[in-house]
Amino acid sequence: MDLRWTDEEKAFREEVRAFINTNLPTETRERMKMGKSPTKAQVVQWQQILNKRGWAAPEWPKEHGGPGWTTAQRYIFREELMLAPAPSPLGFNINMCGPVIIAFGNAEQKARFLPRMLNLDDWWCQGFSEPGAGSDLAGLKTRAVKEGDFWVVNGQKTWTTLAQHADWIFLLVRTDPNAKKQEGISFLLVDMKTPGITVRPIITIEGGHEVNEVFFDDVKVPAENLVGTENRGWDCAKYLLGNERFGQARVGASRERIARLKKIAAETYDGGKPLTQDIGFMTKVTEIEVELQALEMTVMRVIATAMKNPGSNKPDPTTSVLKIKGTEIQQGVSEMLMKAAGPYAWVDGDPDMEGGSDQVVAEDPDIAPDWAFGLAGVYFNWRKQSIYGGSNEIQRNIMAKAFLGL
Amino acid sequence: MDFDLSEDQRLLQDSISRLLGDKYGFENRKAYLKTAEGWSAEMWAAYAELGLLGLPFAEAEGGFGGGPEETMLVAEQMGRHITLEPWFTTVVLGGGFLRHGASAAQRAAVVPKLAEGKLKLAFAHTERQSRYDLFDVATTAKKDGAGWVLDGAKGMVIHGDSADMFVVTARTAGGQRDKSGIGVFLVDAKAAGVAVKGFATVDGQRAAQVTFSGVKLGADAVLGDADGGLPLVDRVVDEAIAALAAEAVGAMEAAHLMTLDYLKTRQQFGRTIGSFQALQHRSADMMVALEQARSMAFFGTMSAQDSDPVARRKNMAAVKVQIGRSARFVGQQTVQLHGGIAMTMEYAAGHYFKRLTANDGSFGDADHWVRVLAESGGLVAAA
Numbered sequence: 063m064d065l066r067w068t069d070e071e072k073a074f075r076e077e078v079r080a081f082i083n084t085n086l087p088t089e090t091r092e093r094m095k096m097g098k099s100p101t102k103a104q105v106v107q108w109q110q111i112l113n114k115r116g117w118a119a120p121e122w123p124k125e126h127g128g129p130g131w132t133t134a135q136r137y138i139f140r141e142e143l144m145l146a147p148a149p150s151p152l153g154f155n156i157n158m159c160g161p162v163i164i165a166f167g168n169a170e171q172k173a174r175f176l177p178r179m180l181n182l183d184d185w186w187c188q189g190f191s192e193p194g195a196g197s198d199l200a201g202l203k204t205r206a207v208k209e210g211d212f213w214v215v216n217g218q219k220t221w222t223t224l225a226q227h228a229d230w231i232f233l234l235v236r237t238d239p240n241a242k243k244q245e246g247i248s249f250l251l252v253d254m255k256t257p258g259i260t261v262r263p264i265i266t267i268e269g270g271h272e273v274n275e276v277f278f279d280d281v282k283v284p285a286e287n288l289v290g291t292e293n294r295g296w297d298c299a300k301y302l303l304g305n306e307r308f309g310q311a312r313v314g315a316s317r318e319r320i321a322r323l324k325k326i327a328a329e330t331y332d333g334g335k336p337l338t339q340d341i342g343f344m345t346k347v348t349e350i351e352v353e354l355q356a357l358e359m360t361v362m363r364v365i366a367t368a369m370k371n372p373g374s375n376k377p378d379p380t381t382s383v384l385k386i387k388g389t390e391i392q393q394g395v396s397e398m399l400m401k402a403a404g405p406y407a408w409v410d411g412d413p414d415m416e417g418g419s420d421q422v423v424a425e426d427p428d429i430a431p432d433w434a435f436g437l438a439g440v441y442f443n444w445r446k447q448s449i450y451g452g453s454n455e456i457q458r459n460i461m462a463k464a465f466l467g468l
Numbered sequence: 469m470d471f472d473l474s475e476d477q478r479l480l481q482d483s484i485s486r487l488l489g490d491k492y493g494f495e496n497r498k499a500y501l502k503t504a505e506g507w508s509a510e511m512w513a514a515y516a517e518l519g520l521l522g523l524p525f526a527e528a529e530g531g532f533g534g535g536p537e538e539t540m541l542v543a544e545q546m547g548r549h550i551t552l553e554p555w556f557t558t559v560v561l562g563g564g565f566l567r568h569g570a571s572a573a574q575r576a577a578v579v580p581k582l583a584e585g586k587l588k589l590a591f592a593h594t595e596r597q598s599r600y601d602l603f604d605v606a607t608t609a610k611k612d613g614a615g616w617v618l619d620g621a622k623g624m625v626i627h628g629d630s631a632d633m634f635v636v637t638a639r640t641a642g643g644q645r646d647k648s649g650i651g652v653f654l655v656d657a658k659a660a661g662v663a664v665k666g667f668a669t670v671d672g673q674r675a676a677q678v679t680f681s682g683v684k685l686g687a688d689a690v691l692g693d694a695d696g697g698l699p700l701v702d703r704v705v706d707e708a709i710a711a712l713a714a715e716a717v718g719a720m721e722a723a724h725l726m727t728l729d730y731l732k733t734r735q736q737f738g739r740t741i742g743s744f745q746a747l748q749h750r751s752a753d754m755m756v757a758l759e760q761a762r763s764m765a766f767f768g769t770m771s772a773q774d775s776d777p778v779a780r781r782k783n784m785a786a787v788k789v790q791i792g793r794s795a796r797f798v799g800q801q802t803v804q805l806h807g808g809i810a811m812t813m814e815y816a817a818g819h820y821f822k823r824l825t826a827n828d829g830s831f832g833d834a835d836h837w838v839r840v841l842a843e844s845g846g847l848v849a850a851a
Contacts, residue, residue, distance in 0.1 A: 063477065063537045064470045065770040317848055324850035338850075344842040351847045352764075352789045352838070359763030366471045382752075383759045461755055462748035466728055 065362070071134050078142045085111050086148045094147040096433065097322070097399070097440055102185070102227045108149045109182040118180045119156045126164055126172065127180050133368045137361065144314030154186040154223075155179040159232045161305050162249065162298045166290035175230075175251070187228035189219040189252075189276060190299070197456050199234075200243045200296065204278060206235035206250060213237075213250060213288065215258075215281040221450070225261050225274040228254050238293050249295035251287040258282070266446070268439035269411065303452065304381075310451060311388040313358045319395045320351060326402045326433055337402060350394045357387050379465040382457040389447035389454060400441040406434035471766070477541060480534075483518055484545040492549040494816040497672075500552055505630055506674045507552035512585050515555060522583025524563050530580040536707070540714040540769045547718025550823045552672055554588050554627035560711045562589025564704035565635045569652055569691035578633070578654075590631035592622035592655075592678050593701070600832035602637070602701050603647045607680065609638035609694075616640075616690070618653065618661075618683040626830075628676025629666025631657050636680070637701060640694050652697040653689045655680070671826035672819065699777060705831055706784045710768035713791045716827045717765045720758050720795060723802040723820040727751065730806050730817075747805055754798050761794035778844075785841040791827075792834025799824035 067075075090104040100108070112118045113127075120136040122128030131139065143150050151157075160179050163171055178184045195202040204217025215235055225231065231252050238246030252259070258281035264273045290298055324347070327337035337343050364380050400407045409430045425435045448454040462468040473481060491511060500508040515521050520542055525531020532538075539560060546555060562582070566575050581587040598604035607620025618638055628634070634655045642649030657664060661683035666676045692700050728751060731742030741747055764787050771783035799821040803810040810817035828834060841847070 063473055065766055318851075320846075320848040321851035324846070324848065328850055338845075341839065341842060344846070345838055348838050348842040348846045349789070352786045352793075352841070353760065355767065355783075355786050355847055356760040356764045356790045359767045360759055363471055363763060363766070370472070379755065380759060383756050386756055387760065455749065458749040458752035459745070461752040462745075466748070466751050466755065468728070468731060468742040468748045468751060 067134070067138075071138060074135055075138045075142060078139050081115065081117075082142060082146045082148055085115075086146060091146060091148065094149070095322070097319070097436060100149040102224075105149045105152060106182045106185075109151055112151060113181045118151050118182075119160060120151070121157065122160065122164065126160075126176050133365045137365055141314040144312065145318050147315070147318050152182055152185065154188055154228075154232075155182065155184070157305065158188055158302050159186050159230075159251075162232070162289060162302050165301055166249070166298050170286065171251075171289065184229040185224070185227045186230045186232060187222050187225045187254075187276075189222060189231045189233035191221045192218060193220050197453055199299070200247065202234055202236060202247065204233065204235050205239070206233075206237050206248060206283070208237075208285070209282075211285045213283045213285060215250070215252065215278040215283055217278050219276045219278075220264070220273075222261075222274045222276045223272060225254070225276050226263065226271065230254060231259075231276065232289075234295055234299055237295075241293060244296040246293055247295040247299070248292050249289040249298040250283055251289060252281065252283050256281050256283065266443060268442040270439065270443060272443075310447075311357055311361050311384040312392060313354060313361060313388075316350075316354050316388075316391050316395055319392075319399065320347065320354070322433075323347065323395065323399050323402055326399070330402055330404065332404070343398075343401070347398055350391055350398070353387060353394075354391050357384065357391060360384060360387070379461055382461045385451060385457050386448075386454050392447055393441075393444050396437075396441040396444045400437045403430075403434040403437045406430040407438040409435060411436055411439060473541070477537060480519075480538060481541050481545065484520065484542055487514055487518065488545055488549045488551070492551060494819075497550065497552065497819075501672055506668060506672070507554070507630075511551070512553050515553065516583065516585030519583075520555065521559055521585055522579070523559055524567060525575075525579050525583060529575055530583045532583075536710060536769045536773055539707075539711050540765065543711040543714035544718035544765075547715035547720075547823075548722045550672070550719055550722075550819060554590070554630055554674075556708070556711060556715070557591060557627040557631070558582065558587075558589045560708050561591040561704060562633075562635060564707050565589075565591070565652060565654075565691055565700070568703055569697075569700045570654075571688075574654065574688065574691065587632045588627065588630055589633050589635060590625050590628045590676070591704075592625045592628065592634045592636045594622060594624045595620070596623060597644075600836050601645070602705060603650060603698055604645050605637050605639045605650055606644050607636065607638045609640050609651050609653060609685070609690075611640075612684065614687040616651075616653065616685040616687075616694075618655065618680040618685055621677070621679045623677050624669075625676045625678050626669070627674055628678050629664055629674050631676075633657060634662075634678060635691070637697065647698050649695055650697045650701070651694040652691040652700055653685055654691060655683060655685065655689065659683050659685075669826065671823040673826070702777060702781065706780055707772045709784045709788055709831060710765070710772040712827055712830055713761070713765040713768040713787050716791050716795045716824060717758070717762050719820050719824050719827070720761060720798040723798055723817065723824070724751075724754050724758050726817055726820070727754065727802050727805050730809075734807075750801055750805060754801050757794040757797045761791050761798075764790040764794075782841060782844060782847060785837040785844075786847055788832060788837040789834045789841065792837070795824040795828050796834070 090100055094100055109118055116129050119128045120131055120139050124130040163175055192202050206213040206215045231254055233250045233252055234247055235250050236246055237248040258279040260277040262275045263271045265271055330337045332340055360380055519532035522531035523534040523538055527533040593602055595606055609616045609618050636653045636655050638651055638653055640649055640651040661681040663679045664676045669675050732740055734741050768787035771780055774780040802817050803821050806817050809815050
């Protein structure tokens with residue numbers, strides 16, 4: 063039993079940190095330090111820098127352009143990105159669709175899509191949820207009917223994150239309406255420029271444009287864009303959803319935000335003294351820090367298990383623990399950041415200040431300190447975290463059934 | 469990063485697990501509670517035979533040569549069976565003082581007997597006014613020739629009624645809440661002027677009120693620096709916190725499993741109550757609390773070895789907070805999900821709840837430590 067990082071792992075961390083410090087564009091880091099999401103251009107630029115270094119897809123096998131890292135190295139790399147802070151490789155490409163194509167796709171699909179995914183030449187989005195299929199994803203109704211060399215798709219997807227940026231969408235569609243609900247689903251790759259696709263923005267409560275509805279009206283998709291076996295798309299979906307073991311823990315991101323929160327708290331006065339001396343406030347922050355420390359160790363345990371059984375896709379109950387605790391912690395920190403801003407939290411505005419949003423007030427230092435802009439927006443927006451990716455209640459169902467035997 | 473046990477560690481774990489599995493069922497425990505000592509002399513001898521009493525001492529000194537991981541493994545097993553013997557007080561606390569504070573000669577006089585099960589130790593630190601502050605010491609040790617004279621009263625001395633020797637904090641200089649001027653003394657329980665009044669605690673352990681009236685101590689009674697004993701106390705208590713964390717994890721795991729069993733067998737409304745989603749989700753939350761606690765027990769075992777006392781103290785505070793929060797939740801929900809049966813003395817669940825509650829209170833509860841940690845700037849530095 064040795065509960066510390068090895069010297070090699072420490073050296074690797076230094077290497078990653080040095081690379082980020084040298085190569086991360088200053089504007090990207092500055093924007094993210096303010097708590098804003100990076101712009102599309104910044105995400106693309108950074109992923110292309112990483113790709114040149116061979117680091118765009120930490121988890122992919124070497125033969126498809128991955129770096130051949132151990133689980134620990136992948137984790138360290140992602141931690142360092144969050145701590146910098148720097149954009150992570152685009153999840154839709156690298157952690158969702160890419161792994162499905164690697165596991166289920168044919169040689170042509172791999173050659174055609176994977177290099178462009180790595181270099182972010184194509185921005186992908188995920189077409190899973192529907193108005194009638196949220197937590198009960200297998201209840202989806204979007205239909206694909208085979209007509210000659212094409213699938214003709216009709217239906218509607220929703221909560222499609224950043225579809226406004228996307229060149230391609232990976233879809234779950236119903237190809238056999240008579241089969242049991244999990245058994246008549248297929249996994250399709252669709253070019254967003256295909257006629258018949260309409261993207262309609264959904265503006266979320268903080269005013270941001272992050273998610274969309276996507277409508278399909280007689281959209282003709284070449285038959286060769288089906289991944290894996292017809293009617294076996296649920297296998298792809300399960301693989302995709304179970305693929306990321308510690309994606310929602312985001313320990314580094316929370317640590318970076320707590321560090322920022324403490325800086326703000328040191329400069330913010332309540333009752334004539336800085337918030338850092340307000341024991342009530344700091345106790346709440348400390349409770350979150352403790353949970354975060356425990357979560358980091360839980361992540362370490364998951365890594366250690368994964369490294370012992372490479373290639374195993376056995377479900378691990380701690381994945382649900384990471385989702386529940388990781389999101390609770392992120393939401394907790396977002397709330398404390400908002401509270402630290404006091405009255406200046408209430409300036410309306412989309413934290414990301416990107417085009418297409420519903421934002422009302424531009425960032426203006428005459429109105430509020432620059433660090434206060436958007437903190438309430440992030441708090442409101444991050445309520446999504448315990449809803450998406452299998453809501454935290456679904457996670458509890460999974461734990462009860464799969465691990466507790468209830 | 470490697471959470472696997474070594475072959476030796478696995479053997480150790482197996483042998484304790486087998487021993488306690490055979491001899492520490494809940495009915496056995498009830499019988500041990502009814503003895504005059506309130507614990508089992510037979511088990512104590514069995515621990516000695518397995519090497520659990522000499523666990524942390526060097527083999528050359530008559531010990532087992534175990535490290536913090538071995539202590540963690542044993543403590544976790546003790547927690548699973550909520551054992552009653554003075555293992556924690558003698559081996560973890562007493563042993564900690566001997567390892568970190570005693571001279572070779574002092575150790576030679578005590579460790580072999582301790583490892584054989586012929587000598588038990590208890591740590592006398594709590595005073596009426598001190599609550600959880602280990603530096604708040606009114607008991608005095610005044611210089612008397614080459615030796616000392618000890619006067620004062622210590623309360624809630626866990627397993628004080630069966631101890632052969634006490635490790636006592638006493639003020640050698642300065643005011644009651646000064647961090648310097650504290651000495652740590654090894655005191656024979658039978659020395660003239662020592663009075664011990666034993667009693668039972670809520671969690672089935674024993675404790676004692678111990679008073680020292682003009683107790684004469686030799687020059688060799690002091691452990692380490694007679695005026696600078698607090699760092700020694702902090703170091704030993706930090707190790708003890710790691711062991712308490714492991715013990716709590718063992719108890720939480722047993723309580724969680726017991727609750728799951730009950731949910732799968734108890735029928736109401738014509739079906740097992742585990743089929744109700746409200747109870748399933750509560751069980752899942754118990755599992756989350758347990759896993760977070762388990763992670764922090766590992767973290768505690770790792771951090772207690774840190775040579776930087778400031779960083780170490782912060783990390784151990786964090787351990788105490790997480791373990792305390794998890795123990796409270798798992799303990800309360802164990803009772804809640806069982807329902808009325810867990811309220812009865814004859815059923816095990818309530819006893820786990822009581823032990824988990826007392827574990828949180830040992831050396832400061834979660835509320836105490838979250839304040840200490842908050843006041844010291846927390847774990848994450850400002851940007």
